[in-house]
Amino acid sequence: MRLDKFLKVSRIIKRRPVAKQIADQGRILINDKVAKSSSEVAVGDQLEIRFGNRTLVLKVNNLRDSTKKEDAAEMYTTISENYRQNDNFI
Template identity: 60%
Template sequence: MEREVIIMRLDKFLKISRLIKRRTLAKEVADQGRISINGIAAKASTNVKVGDELSIKFGQKIVVAKINELQESTKKEDAQNMFTILREEKVGE
C-alpha cells in the first residue's frame, strides 16, 4: 500500500510551525525571495513536504530547518516538533 505524501503551502507551514508567527509576514518574506526549499527559491504558494530543507533569511541571520511533519494545526508547545533547526548562520554585510 502506497503512503500518501502530504503537502502544504509554504506560508501555512511557516505559520503553523511558528517559524514565522503570521501568515501575511510569511508570504511577504517568501515573495521577497528570502526563502528557499532544497536550494531553490520559493514563493508563499510553493508546496512543502516532510524531508524538505528550508533556508530562511531573517535580517542578518540565515536559519536552515528540516521539515519533520506537517499538521493542519498544532498547539504552541508541539509546534517545534514540526521542524529541526539544522544550523543558523550570521550573514555579513
C-alpha cells in the same frame, strides 16, 4: 502544505501575511530553489530562510494543519542558524 501556512503553523514566523511577504521577496529556499508563498512543502524538505542578518536552515519533519505551542517545534529540526555581522566603519 503551502509554505506560508507551514511557517505560521510551525511558529517560525508568527503571522501568515509576514510569511507570504518574506517568501515572495525570494528570501526562502526549498531544497536550494527559490520558493514562493504558494510553494508546496513536504516532509524531508530543507528550508533556508533569510531574516535580515540571520539565516535559518531547517528540515521539515511533520506537517499539521494546526498545533499547540509546545508541539510546533516537532514540525521541524534546526540544521543551522548563522548570524552575519555588519562591518561598521566610523
